[in-house]
Amino acid sequence: MDKYLIVGLGNPGDEYVGTRHNTGFMVLDAFAKASNIVFEDRRYGFIAETSIKGRKVFLLKPTTYMNLSGNAVRYWLNKENIDVERLLVVVDDISLPLGTLRLKGKGSNGGHNGLGNIQSVIGTQQYARLRVGIGNDFPKGMQVEWVLGKYDDEDLEILSPNIGTAVEMIKSFILAGLDITMNNFNKKHNNGK
Numbered sequence: 001m002d003k004y005l006i007v008g009l010g011n012p013g014d015e016y017v018g019t020r021h022n023t024g025f026m027v028l029d030a031f032a033k034a035s036n037i038v039f040e041d042r043r044y045g046f047i048a049e050t051s052i053k054g055r056k057v058f059l060l061k062p063t064t065y066m067n068l069s070g071n072a073v074r075y076w077l078n079k080e081n082i083d084v085e086r087l088l089v090v091v092d093d094i095s096l097p098l099g100t101l102r103l104k105g106k107g108s109n110g111g112h113n114g115l116g117n118i119q120s121v122i123g124t125q126q127y128a129r130l131r132v133g134i135g136n137d138f139p140k141g142m143q144v145e146w147v148l149g150k151y152d153d154e155d156l157e158i159l160s161p162n163i164g165t166a167v168e169m170i171k172s173f174i175l176a177g178l179d180i181t182m183n184n185f186n187k188k189h190n191n192g193k
Helices: 020-035 066-079 113-122 143-147 153-176 178-185
Strands: 003-008 040-042 045-052 055-062 087-093 101-104 128-133
Touching: 003 020, 003 066, 003 153, 020 045, 020 055, 020 087, 020 128, 020 143, 020 153, 045 066, 045 153, 055 066, 055 153, 066 087, 066 113, 087 113, 087 153, 101 153, 101 178, 128 153, 153 178
Parallel strands: 003 055, 003 087, 087 128
Antiparallel strands: 040 045, 045 055, 101 128
């Protein structure tokens, strides 16, 4: 049976719930809720398991904190013997407008510490990532406060429908593959509408 590892990046702990940096967790929570599965506290992270049309899917929310996400990713790839081609990382991105979704098959970490750590630990940047725009409406030098700040109601009005779309994109990645999913979704979601 083909196995997939879907990783949502974020930080564990109540103080980080609802922050921009935890957008990856929010997407995986929505996926789990839609699939009627729950996360269990396991090694290096919260794990939920499901199957979609004969494919085994592991959802991982690392508990290593953002900057050490690679340890959790490597552990679960190895433990479940999952090929890196079946890894998808969901990550917040300040270079995209709020709610914009962009799926890529590889690339640099774009300055994101979580992606940077994954890349160095698993030794490749050839893995899929779904970038979720969090915008960058912050004064110079205030990036940390921005990404660790919480979404307000207006933000969530924009973001929430796109979280649903992100869940659909993950399912498409699992069932149809990277290229078809990129073709079907990236163009529609470039402007956050």
